Amino acid sequence: VRRIREEIWNKIQELEKKGEIAEDEKFVGKDKIQKIVDEYNSKIKEAREKKEKEVMTV
Template sequence: LTEEYRKNLLKILSEKMEEARKTIRRWREEAWDKIQEKTKEGEIREDDKFRAKDELQDLIDEYNQKIEEIGERKKKEISS
């Protein structure tokens, strides 16, 4: 691969990784909105709301870590 082509691939990879992170943030916001709505409706207790928030954040962190790991692996493949 030419150096210019590799740079272009790395740029595309970075854009795709950012799109994935944005999608995950949007999902987190949607899930949190639903949790708050269920709390207001009395379907979820306050304790459960905060437990769900922590679990949601743990899941988001896990997926963001996977994005980073895959992205770094792909960057190495492209660069070599």
């Protein structure tokens, strides 16, 4: 998840350097990326906790 976030952030920075997006758009993109990352980290944590419970009950 972190690697993908970094790849997307690098692409956004490239677009801003090329003048294809404004600086404000760059930071809006960064915020959106972080929200998605947080959502998936939460899902991963829930899945891990569920699996831990399954393993402990066996």
